[in-house]
Amino acid sequence: MQIEYTAEQAAIQPRLASANINSETFLATDYLNHFNEIVMLLEMIPDMPELAEDAADWAPKSYTQHFLDSGFQAKELAVQAYDLAPSLVRAQFEHICAELDKLIQGTLAGMAAVNVAERGFTPQAQELIRIRIEAIQGLLMKLNQVIHGKFDGDIDLPEEVVDDSAQTQEDIDKLFD
Template structure:
């Protein structure tokens, strides 16, 4: 995909690479840390159900909010670059982020519905959590592709939710009950 940058975008590009921000996409991989933290917890939850409480504290964060709350050295530049990111990149990025947020939140809600303090997770629930972690990791790979300018690869992998997948989601959530 060939992107035509505006004068304002072109003016900021030389400063991006040295700040670990992709000068083509205007995005930084540091944002993935927001999701990587919850993935690490969720990976451990099936075997250590007491971590479900810690995982429940996770909440979605916008790209800009992540950087403003982080110790990222060039956080102001990261926010400025994101706000100037080409819309064809940013729209795919935001769609994947929304899908990630929804998947993580539904997983956390399902886990919260189970009283793990008394009995832990059933084997089916443990397997479901592991499957959800794999799905989250697949979305993180797509997000990483977008950040690195491999938009075509990421777009091919992003599927619009269907009625069938919504039904499957509902069925999966019932496993936690």
């Protein structure tokens, strides 16, 4: 896909690559760390349910907030570049981030609905967590594609995310009992 850049965008592009910011999309992969941290915790939770409490502390964080809170050396440039990101890139990026936030928060809410630290997880609950992790990882791969400019129009989202018909509390309880 060919993007036509404004003069303001073209002026900042030479500074981006040396700062680990993609000069086509104006996005940095460092933002993926925000999601990778919770994925690592979720991967351990089926075998170590006591980590569910740590995972519950995770909260969505905007791209800008992530960089303002980070030790990323070029964080001001990352925020500036994000504000100048091509609209199609930014729209796809934000859409996938919103779906990631929704999926992660739904997974965490399901785990918080029961006291798993004491009882642990049923095999069905462990499988549900693994399925959710796979969906999250699939979205992270799509997000990475957007960051690297490897997209061609619309990004197809996994069915689990597009049709995220929330389970009832009764369904969640059955999994964790």
